[in-house]
Amino acid sequence: MSVISFIQSKGGVGKSTLLCAVAWYIHNNKPDAKVAILDTDVQATASAFAEKTGIDYLDVLDSTEIRPTISALKEKGYTHILVDTAGYQSDLIVFVGMSSDCVIVPTRPAEPDVNALFKTLKHIRASVTDDCKVYGVLNNAGINNMNKETVNVLAQYDVPLLCKVGGYIGFSEMHSTAGLHGKALQAVRGLVASLEMENVI
Numbered sequence: 001m002s003v004i005s006f007i008q009s010k011g012g013v014g015k016s017t018l019l020c021a022v023a024w025y026i027h028n029n030k031p032d033a034k035v036a037i038l039d040t041d042v043q044a045t046a047s048a049f050a051e052k053t054g055i056d057y058l059d060v061l062d063s064t065e066i067r068p069t070i071s072a073l074k075e076k077g078y079t080h081i082l083v084d085t086a087g088y089q090s091d092l093i094v095f096v097g098m099s100s101d102c103v104i105v106p107t108r109p110a111e112p113d114v115n116a117l118f119k120t121l122k123h124i125r126a127s128v129t130d131d132c133k134v135y136g137v138l139n140n141a142g143i144n145n146m147n148k149e150t151v152n153v154l155a156q157y158d159v160p161l162l163c164k165v166g167g168y169i170g171f172s173e174m175h176s177t178a179g180l181h182g183k184a185l186q187a188v189r190g191l192v193a194s195l196e197m198e199n200v201i
Contacts (some may be wrong), residue, residue, distance in 0.1 A: 019083075101133070106139045114149055121157040126159055
């Protein structure tokens with residue numbers, strides 16, 4: 001059983017999209033998996049996607065309800081609980097971090113995103129348990145001078161880069177088609193395989 005949270009204090013880095021893609025892939029490719037999305041973001045992007053795809057989900061906007069909700073989902077036999085968070089710093093992130101087995105920190109290779117990464121990683125390191133695994137994912141990764149800078153920031157907080165994900169059209173279409181295809185599907189397959197190698201999934 002894994003609680004995997006996607007946290008980044010800056011919006012627009014592809015956090016909710018990556019979470020939805022991973023949830024969709026596990027839901028559709030692992031017959032023994034029971035997946036739930038826990039959406040703590042008022043924008044409710046992940047909840048809307050879950051509703052379209054038949055993935056179970058809950059909206060939780062009260063920080064005191066995070067841990068009891070995760071405990072209840074565990075008791076109901078959910079094997080994979082994926083938690084989406086808002087693209088800003090809040091007390092919800094602290095409770096989510098405390099309840100997570102793994103935290104994925106998506107970021108893009110752009111200066112505003114790298115600057116936000118410092119604050120995000122500091123916040124995460126202060127809230128997660130020692131057993132929680134924390135990984136960076138470089139989203140929309142192309143040939144860019146900021147790629148190296150991003151990896152350096154992750155290294156300062158002892159956070160390994162799990163993988164790089166390209167900005168494929170399939171991710172843009174995913175929320176309307178309720179599925180993945182082409183290079184986006186290949187990218188998510190690779191991300192899930194990386195999580196499996198790290199014994200997260």
